[in-house]
Amino acid sequence: MQSQNISDIIEKYLKSILADSEHVEIRRSEIADLFNVVPSQINYVIKTRFTIQNGYLVESKRGGGGYIRIEKVNLVDDADVLDALIQVIGDSITQRDAYAVVQSLYEDDVLNRREAQLILVAIDHDTLGLTDRDLENSLRARIIIGILNHLRYES
Amino acid sequence: MQSQNISDIIEKYLKSILADSEHVEIRRSEIADLFNVVPSQINYVIKTRFTIQNGYLVESKRGGGGYIRIEKVNLVDDADVLDALIQVIGDSITQRDAYAVVQSLYEDDVLNRREAQLILVAIDHDTLGLTDRDLENSLRARIIIGILNHLRYES
DNA sequence: TTATCTTTGACTAATATTGACTTTTATTAT
DNA sequence: ATAATAAAAGTCAATATTAGTCAAAGATAA
Numbered sequence: 001m002q003s004q005n006i007s008d009i010i011e012k013y014l015k016s017i018l019a020d021s022e023h024v025e026i027r028r029s030e031i032a033d034l035f036n037v038v039p040s041q042i043n044y045v046i047k048t049r050f051t052i053q054n055g056y057l058v059e060s061k062r063g064g065g066g067y068i069r070i071e072k073v074n075l076v077d078d079a080d081v082l083d084a085l086i087q088v089i090g091d092s093i094t095q096r097d098a099y100a101v102v103q104s105l106y107e108d109d110v111l112n113r114r115e116a117q118l119i120l121v122a123i124d125h126d127t128l129g130l131t132d133r134d135l136e137n138s139l140r141a142r143i144i145i146g147i148l149n150h151l152r153y154e155s
Numbered sequence: 156m157q158s159q160n161i162s163d164i165i166e167k168y169l170k171s172i173l174a175d176s177e178h179v180e181i182r183r184s185e186i187a188d189l190f191n192v193v194p195s196q197i198n199y200v201i202k203t204r205f206t207i208q209n210g211y212l213v214e215s216k217r218g219g220g221g222y223i224r225i226e227k228v229n230l231v232d233d234a235d236v237l238d239a240l241i242q243v244i245g246d247s248i249t250q251r252d253a254y255a256v257v258q259s260l261y262e263d264d265v266l267n268r269r270e271a272q273l274i275l276v277a278i279d280h281d282t283l284g285l286t287d288r289d290l291e292n293s294l295r296a297r298i299i300i301g302i303l304n305h306l307r308y309e310s
Numbered sequence: 311t312t313a314t315c316t317t318t319g320a321c322t323a324a325t326a327t328t329g330a331c332t333t334t335t336a337t338t339a340t
Numbered sequence: 341a342t343a344a345t346a347a348a349a350g351t352c353a354a355t356a357t358t359a360g361t362c363a364a365a366g367a368t369a370a
Contacts, residue, residue: 160367160368182358182359183358183359183360184357184358184359194358194359194360195359195360195361195362197359198359198360198361215358215359215360216358216359217357217358217359217360218356218357218358218359219356219357219358220357220358221357221358221359222358222359223359
């Protein structure tokens with residue numbers, strides 16, 4: 001509905017390509033030119049919107065013929081990916097990243113809409129109502145990991 | 156009805172937009188300018204007049220292209236049952252009592268089996284991993300209440 | 311008068327944008 | 341083959357652009 005900032009627009013552009021193909025491979029400077037931004041903004045978009053929490057793997061190469069390649073992966077049905085995700089979460093996760101995890105579980109059809117929303121409520125900042133941000137993030141990590149392991153066991 | 160303070164006027168303005176469309180999306184500073192108030196008054200209006208009890212969901216984003224989005228949702232009929240449960244839970248609940256609450260929601264077909272299990276994982280003693288029992292119980296209360304509040308409306 | 315509601319603003323937090331500098335890899339010249 | 345150069349992408353910190361919080365002061369209602 002809203003795509004006011006250019007990062008959201010670039011995100012949508014890349015995801016529209018990913019909707020059709022398994023992966024997308026870009027030249028950073030080309031995308032930057034296309035949207036009239038500095039090249040490092042492409043890194044920003046990737047770093048904030050195409051993380052493993054979002055269900056994406058990114059690889060790149062520098063130098064002549066360099067590229068950035070983004071691949072969509074499923075988080076739960078590949079045990080290695082799930083382990084990697086759990087490791088990245090570690091003992092702390094922000095609401096934003098946790099939201100991304102739940103969102104991608106929904107996109108992977110591991111959770112339906114209602115289940116995803118129940119989980120989002122459980123890990124919400126306002127729900128937890130803590131003032132200590134570190135405690136909030138570590139609690140959120142335990143809840144998310146608990147749920148991931150439950151889903152793993154289930155499937 | 157007669158004495159219209161500025162908060163009431165802003166409330167009416169937003170609701171007049173919501174009368175036509177499912178949601179309204181604003182830039183906080185723009186609305187503040189429009190009514191000649193400080194930006195934080197918009198937060199006050201939202202916090203006091205667009206609560207979930209009244210059937211409104213609010214989400215926002217900061218930074219460039221930031222926004223506040225208000226959505227009207229349909230409240231379920233038996234909200235008073237939820238209110239009663241919330242009353243009973245208060246600000247603290249043991250794992251055993253929480254299990255009973257989730258169990259009864261399952262038996263009343265408010266939750267299905269899978270949803271109930273996800274919630275039980277989230278409020279489990281081992282999942283939360285806290286040493287402070289009071290904190291654990293109050294956190295569990297907040298999570299359950301958050302979920303009950305979520306069940307007030309259909310999305 | 312007292313309790314509640316409203317208004318204000320200083321401070322905080324989150325997110326986005328930009329550009330200078332670094333690192334890696336490929337290609338070209340010697 | 342090696343060295344120099346070019347062509348990519350990566351990092352990081354400064355700045356900009358929003359919204360959020362909180363408490364004090366003011367206004368209104370009971």
